[in-house]
Amino acid sequence: MLTWDLETNKITQGQWLKHRAYTEGADLTPEGRYLIYNAATHDPNLGTAQSYVAISKPPFFTALALYPTPDLDEGGAMFLDNHRFWVGATRAVPGGEDLLKEHGLKRIPAFPQDMQGLSPVDTPWMRRDGWALVDQREEQEFGRLAARVWVWEKPVSDGWLLQRTLTRGLCQRRSGPNGNWVWLSHELHHPESAIPLETEWADAWRGDVIFSRDGCLLRKTPDHPERVVADLTANRFEAVNAPYEGLSRMDRVAPQERSDTQWHPLDSETL
Numbered sequence: 001m002l003t004w005d006l007e008t009n010k011i012t013q014g015q016w017l018k019h020r021a022y023t024e025g026a027d028l029t030p031e032g033r034y035l036i037y038n039a040a041t042h043d044p045n046l047g048t049a050q051s052y053v054a055i056s057k058p059p060f061f062t063a064l065a066l067y068p069t070p071d072l073d074e075g076g077a078m079f080l081d082n083h084r085f086w087v088g089a090t091r092a093v094p095g096g097e098d099l100l101k102e103h104g105l106k107r108i109p110a111f112p113q114d115m116q117g118l119s120p121v122d123t124p125w126m127r128r129d130g131w132a133l134v135d136q137r138e139e140q141e142f143g144r145l146a147a148r149v150w151v152w153e154k155p156v157s158d159g160w161l162l163q164r165t166l167t168r169g170l171c172q173r174r175s176g177p178n179g180n181w182v183w184l185s186h187e188l189h190h191p192e193s194a195i196p197l198e199t200e201w202a203d204a205w206r207g208d209v210i211f212s213r214d215g216c217l218l219r220k221t222p223d224h225p226e227r228v229v230a231d232l233t234a235n236r237f238e239a240v241n242a243p244y245e246g247l248s249r250m251d252r253v254a255p256q257e258r259s260d261t262q263w264h265p266l267d268s269e270t271l
Helices: 096-102 124-128
Strands: 002-004 011-013 020-028 035-040 051-056 065-069 077-079 084-087 132-141 144-157 160-169 182-190 193-196 202-205 208-213 216-220 227-231
Touching: 020 077, 035 077, 065 096, 144 202, 160 202
Parallel strands: none
Antiparallel strands: 002 011, 020 035, 035 051, 051 065, 077 084, 132 144, 144 160, 160 182, 182 193, 202 208, 208 216, 216 227
């Protein structure tokens, strides 16, 4: 993980994670001090993916609170403000409550009523961050359903819109990059032109589009060439300790306090 100061373009390197972190299931507090994220092991020795939700301080993954989840569908989570958060997981690893209290963070017991009823793709955090769902459709090939598509838009500047498209392929012909069945794509749109960004992650900030591609962080103003902010392709794994206290591994927790005796997200040197 790293932090990107959008005012100065300063990049601060942080901590690596040996698991798969799902960026679409992550959320920051408005001031950017805390991160809540979904991750999973995908360890073939465990048979099935073991997933969890964690709260940390960017640019570090070390958990202040940890919520094992049976599957990724239970791992929904978001911050409501700088101090309150919601997480869909039903269990919590002991020790997190004290750390959260020290950091002034509080879990709310239920998902806010005013945010309920939205579709799984038209999420409240997408709306909160300025995205509007403008199209959803089914595409057919040879008379059969081939894909489901959802399209969002977010204003950039001077009539330019950033368009995000989620495609879920339903047949062999409609697989995405690297053979994925579900993928995101982004384009800059104007009434008279469109510019593909060739990336699965992009966002708009103060008239710029910020995005990643091929191990680089980039920035682009409409009508101007894109520019590279940081080239991260030379980065390699390095064990880094967080500068704050996090949860202990399972072997440091008394057996009677363990909520899961079969698997624990910290068992395999993850954080």
